Amino acid sequence: MTRGPGGTGNPERVGPQDGPEDRLRRFARIWSRAIYPATATSMTRAEFEEYLIPHARKLVDALQARPFDPGPAVGVGAALVAAHCTDPGALPSSLGVVDSYLVLYCPPGEPLPAGESDARCARLQHSIAAGFAQALRERTLAEQEAMSRAALRAQADAETALHASEARFRAVFEGASVGIGIADMDGHVLDVNGALTKMFGGMKHHVRSRRVSDWAHPEDAPDVWSLQAELARGERDHYQADKPYYRNDGTVLWTNLTVSLLRDTAGEPQYMLALMEDITERRLLHEQLRYEATHDALTGLPNRTLFFERLAVALADRGGGARFGLCYLDLDGFKAVNDSLGHAIGDQLLVAVADRLQTCLTSPDQLMARIGGDEFVALIMDPETQDDVTALAHRVLGALAAPVRLDGRELSVRVSIGIVDGPAGELGPEEVLRSADITMYRAKAAGGNRYEHADPEADVRAITRHGLTTSLPMALERGEFFIEYQPLVRLSDGVVHGAEALVRWCHPMRGILGPDQFIPLAENTGLIVPLGRWVLTQAVRQARDWQYGGTHGPLRVNVNLSPFQLRHPGLVRDTVEVLREAGLEPSALCLEVTESALIGADETLLTPLRQLADLGVDIALDDFGTGYSNLANLRRMPLSTLKLDRSFTQGMQRDPADPIDIKIVEGVVSLAHALDLAVTVEGVETSTQAEHLRILGCDTAQGWYYARPGPPERLHALSLVDAS
DSSP states (O other), X not given: OXXXXXXXXXXOOOOTTOOHHHHHHHHHHHHHHHHGGGOOOSSOHHHHHHHHHXXXXXXXXXXXXXXXXXXHHHHHHHHHHHTTOOSTTHHHHHHHHIIIIIHHHSOOSSOOOTTHHHHHHHHHHHHHHHHHHHHHHHHHHHHHHHHHHHHHHHHHHHHHHHHHHHHHHHHHHHHOSSEEEEEETTOBEEEEOHXXXXXXXXXXXXXXTOBGGGGOOTTOOTTHHHHHHHHHTTSOSEEEEEEEXXXXXXXXXXXXXXXXXXXXXXXXXXXXEEEEEEOHHHHHHXXXXXXXXXXXXXXXXXXXXXXXXXXXXXXXXXXTTOEEEEEEEEETTHHHHHHHHOHHHHHHHHHHHXXXXXXXXXXXXXXXXXXXXXXXXXXXXXXXXXXXXXXXXXXXXXXXXXOEEETTEEEOOOEEEEEEEEETTSSXXXXXXXXXXXXXXXXXXXXXXXXXXXXXXXXXXXXXXXXHHHHHHHHHHTTOEEEEEEEEEETTTOOEEEEEEEEEEEETXXXXXXXXXXXXXXXXXXXXXXXXXXXXXHHHHHHHHHHHHSSSOOOEEEEEEOHHHHTOTTHHHHHHHHHHHHTOOGGGEEEEEEHHHHTTOOHHHHHHHHHHHHHTOEEEEEEETSSOOOGGGGGGSOOSEEEEOGGGTGGGSSSSOOHHHHHHHHHHHHHHHHTTOEEEEOOOOSHHHHHHHHHTTOOEEOSTXXXXXXXXXXXXXXXXXXXX
């Protein structure tokens, strides 16, 4: 490891056997070595190291705290001043040690998002510097007050011992390391010492020829001149402020300014005494740390921290009909760039995108920030109308329309944008960002490279989906799922041939949910595998109970397979194990696979189905006719049944039947029987429809005409009621 900025040489190696306390002490030892030569303490090096340990612990605790709070680091900076570590190199050395070794030796116990540890470390450095500056300022102020009192005493003693007091005052005045200036009550500068002259560039006559009011600066604190006016009127005795001045060469001098009123023996104001400490370097360090803490290191754009600060201001209820506008941007397909070309090219692309996004801003009231890997956000303060926000989104799409050229490659950039705008004071930052995120994903789902405006109803649907997704795992553990069965009836004689298992979710808040409301969520999260195994287990056990517990003939059960389950490597093993544990013959089980899942299926996808078919399990092609598959593919699929989609038979629910539907179903039945496949029809709702299907040669049917899905005990008590 190279030498760190703290000047400690190679750090000590930390082994896996070292505990947190050992790591903490080694960090404190490195810190002590870096700054002990710059202290004026009476402590030995070992005592000074022990002095740093509790302050190092504060930094570690703050780094690891959740929520993160850099406040304790302010006390660490003050502790350095208390230990007389005030040499000009002490603070930079301390900050260098924290930057190089705090995260290395004392990393957070729980993993943090990428870059979060470094961001926290930067903010801790900022707080250390702030605490150091504040403590140094307070100590300096105390010294300044002492000199001020000495000046006052010298002024008072002048009437009785003018010569002696003048000599003492001059000694303090000229020998002070801080700048001292004296002005009359009209603001004319009467005298300045050498330190102040040096601060302003070394030309004393240029300083003495000025008036106090001549030193106004655009970055003056809002109340500094009102304080000065009060002091000039004798209404206050002193004030203190950080104030900038222009030097003679045009550069800026930042000072810690204390102005005191000097009165005569009668209490009347006579002079104004100004004490100035040059804090320019400290101020620059503060601004640099602030910049690093609030800007993205890769692109230079404002980061998440600064964005949320500005967003909070934009959303505050400022009155007067204030509004806000926000565009949430996410690059389409950026992961493919990283995966195919590498992260170095990905980073270059992000920098190029950030440069183009910057050109889309048209006023100081607009902010472009990077808040994630390929996520950017544009904020507009007080847009006049929604059109202003939409116009910004148009500019972004236009700026990214041309390909980005990197290392001889031309990379196309597409971006999805979610737009949220409205009156300030109604929504909080998290709500606004969540709505923008949801809206951005709607734009991405619509094809990408476009923008969408926020829709509260769409937000509610997305939040509902998220709530269901997060509660799915516990729902399975709590037994909130149950199965209903819809009978499969043989058309030739009306006998119940089997039943399809249909899973339901008894949600504690939303009631009974059908599979269409949660199966896609289970597939997205991978929970479909344990849920599918549970459904298979319950359905197979029920089929066994039907076979051995009743007086009717053997009943089979149909279980749906999702595309995700079909690709799961444990499908065959799990199915065989479930059948073996239940003691059910494979021929009593039929697995239904949707036609869309098998469109363009290769041999890898068909192999597990072939293995199951070889074991005796029936395979049914569900929703046949909706996936536009090649009919020739039916010959190579290990199928036993085609389940014809209900859309092809709705024209048969009345008499006379739709002749087109008759011809389509007749052709499908003929094709299926030629391939030795049975035909099952879904969605049978009338007796007329059932009779047409029987005449056409369909083998089995299911639908509300026979029974709605229900508990297993109702399977043999069917009521043939016309659903129409």
